[in-house]
Amino acid sequence: MTTPSRPPVIRIEGANKTFALPKGEQFHAVKDVTLDVYPGDIFGLIGKSGAGKSTLLRLINLLERPDSGTITVAGRELTRLSKSELRDARQNIGMIFQQFNLLQNATVFDNVAFPLKIHGTAKGGQIAARVGECLALVGLSDKQHSYPAQLSGGQKQRVAIARALASHPDVLLCDEPTSALDAETTRALLGTLRDINQRLGVTIVFVSHELSVLGAICNRVAVVENGAIAEQFELADTATPRKTALGRELAYYGTAAFEATAWKDASHV
Numbered sequence: 001m002t003t004p005s006r007p008p009v010i011r012i013e014g015a016n017k018t019f020a021l022p023k024g025e026q027f028h029a030v031k032d033v034t035l036d037v038y039p040g041d042i043f044g045l046i047g048k049s050g051a052g053k054s055t056l057l058r059l060i061n062l063l064e065r066p067d068s069g070t071i072t073v074a075g076r077e078l079t080r081l082s083k084s085e086l087r088d089a090r091q092n093i094g095m096i097f098q099q100f101n102l103l104q105n106a107t108v109f110d111n112v113a114f115p116l117k118i119h120g121t122a123k124g125g126q127i128a129a130r131v132g133e134c135l136a137l138v139g140l141s142d143k144q145h146s147y148p149a150q151l152s153g154g155q156k157q158r159v160a161i162a163r164a165l166a167s168h169p170d171v172l173l174c175d176e177p178t179s180a181l182d183a184e185t186t187r188a189l190l191g192t193l194r195d196i197n198q199r200l201g202v203t204i205v206f207v208s209h210e211l212s213v214l215g216a217i218c219n220r221v222a223v224v225e226n227g228a229i230a231e232q233f234e235l236a237d238t239a240t241p242r243k244t245a246l247g248r249e250l251a252y253y254g255t256a257a258f259e260a261t262a263w264k265d266a267s268h269v
């Protein structure tokens with residue numbers, strides 16, 4: 001739940017991002033965005049295609065560096081850090097993507113171990129133990145010797161989640177992680193993410209254009225329009241009038257009627 005009396009775990013302040021287009025023109029993709037995400041939130045970013053959701057998400061771990069403004073995660077202002085300090089700070093921010101982005105020629109075990117080996121602080125035994133924990137968390141303990149090509153889409157995304165969690169991050173960024181999955185697999189994956197949020201306290205920022213996906217998992221949502229935040233609200237606050245069409249459409253998912261049925265048959269890991 002959002003706890004505004006506590007400091008935010010993610011603070012975006014006055015962020016702008018412009019892309020250079022081929023003919024020398026500029027495209028202003030993120031416009032003066034200020035946003036706080038609190039510890040334990042599952043925070044949704046929703047908006048039409050091209051609204052700027054992914055760019056805004058990628059600002060949080062500086063995959064895209066803002067032209068102006070600051071990004072602070074867990075008290076560290078990322079926009080001030082040196083390259084090596086940023087590499088270190090990114091250990092605290094996991095990320096998963098629509099297309100899974102797994103190493104195809106590596107086993108499930110090696111995919112999950114990869115960030116730990118790259119960072120170089122953990123020893124072989126520690127790495128094996130952590131990979132085992134993370135695969136257990138996502139229900140894939142029996143797949144550690146498989147290769148990505150031998151897995152279903154849902155299983156590949158679970159490997160990506162395990163890899164993202166390997167370094168004990170406080171924050172998990174999710175960029176349309178269910179868009180390539182069918183409805184049943186989506187539901188199970190959302191159950192896993194919800195479980196990770198509740199059991200480990202990992203704060204999640206989730207980009208999607210699907211109302212049903214964000215409605216099922218988020219406690220707080222921001223609507224992105226033309227690179228700016230058009231409104232943000234607690235999903236369960238259905239009393240305060242919404243300003244945007246997407247905000248109004250999301251209202252059903254905050255109702256007790258939806259909450260009563262949403263997770264009834266979900267097969268969580």
Ligand SMILES: Nc1ncnc2c1ncn2[C@@H]1O[C@H](COP(=O)(O)OP(=O)(O)OP(=O)(O)O)[C@@H](O)[C@H]1O
Pocket residue numbers: 019020021027029047048049050051052053054055056209
């Ligand atoms: N590297 C880039 N160079 C130029 N323009 C870009 C670049 N990345 C994104 N854009 C533009 O910025 C805008 C926002 O893109 P972004 O991917 O953030 O939108 P989105 O809301 O996530 O859309 P979608 O739901 O379709 O993924 C789009 O118009 C896109 O074309």
